Amino acid sequence: MSKRTDIVIIGGGPAGMSAAVNAVARGKSVRLLSSEGNNLGRAELVDNYLGFYKLTGAELMQKFSEHTASLGIIHEKGRAANIMPLGDYFMINFAGEIIEAATVVLAIGVAKARAVPGEEQLLGRGISYCATCDGMLYRGKKAIVWGLAPDAAEETNFLGSIGVDVTMVAKGDRPAELNPSIPFISDTVRAVIGDDSVKAVDLGDNALETDGVFILRNAIAPTTLVPGLETENGFIKVNNRMETNIPGLYAAGDCTGSPLQISKAVGEGLIAAQKAAKYIDTTKS
């Protein structure tokens, strides 16, 4: 049994970092997990965060990161594929590791993922979101990776290495890290075609036959991430204590809804961490 972390925070933006700082301040063990990049890092100008004005998003992120680093908080980079609530603890599938946590704070930002035609119907019938989860089922078969996340090339290489006849489809140039023996098509998947299982992907002016499609997005719908999580209009439903409908699971920042602003994210991150800390103290005793 691995060591259980008090508070695992998913998301390295302002809400996640604020939660991390405040969780450490409450003496809790913390792991801060995040994928590459976030919306703030790309903001041209931030002019409404009190005390820090006329900064770029990247500069403000730098300040936040210095603060978390000063407390010894490490940003662990990777993708959280699933979070399973198990009553009195959680299991998190993160970058090929299962992490156990007493509480979880979701600070996953806003998902811009939009399903393509055929995606929902064929999910689990040839469509997968996780190469390391389902790859083995496609050994000796054809599969397409539709790479919308920075680590898509690595996942594609993994599929190639276990004997999947894999082709990568993504916008832009061939990724340098993609294994040279793996075919690459610079394009976008418009639809996934099939009736009771995947037959092909629609690339606009041509269709590519395949047995499986791995759709690798950075953004993952909250309900896909956590089974049983309640959302409203795509945002995670929370009360003013940042509690979700699942005990021990909190959410903060853009993922809980508008205003999508740094101050709100930072405030919610603080509340989520404090309530999570309190939850641990009350459930332990």
Added chain:
Amino acid sequence: MSTAIIHPNVSEFDELLSGDKPVLVDFWADWCMPCRMLAPIIDQLGDKYAGKATIAKVNVDEQSGLAARYRVQSIPTVMIFNKGELVDTQVGLRSADVYSRVLDSLI
């Protein structure tokens, strides 16, 4: 690990389906991380429904015939059978109450 969980081969599986209790089958493999996350839920169901429903696990690598028969292309896949008929399929992780609701409706 719950003792209430059974691990059938093909012939045992067919025998189970012909029984009069509902059967929940978790298709899994040991290389599948989400399957490992579902395992505690399946164990809980095994204890909760002991004597009322059969909770089974099928390793898709060891019983590839069963996985192929039900066209399992993503795991975990949980199928619930009643009187030999497939009544529910859940692909991917679900919370425990999703499975309980179906089982309760069949008992």
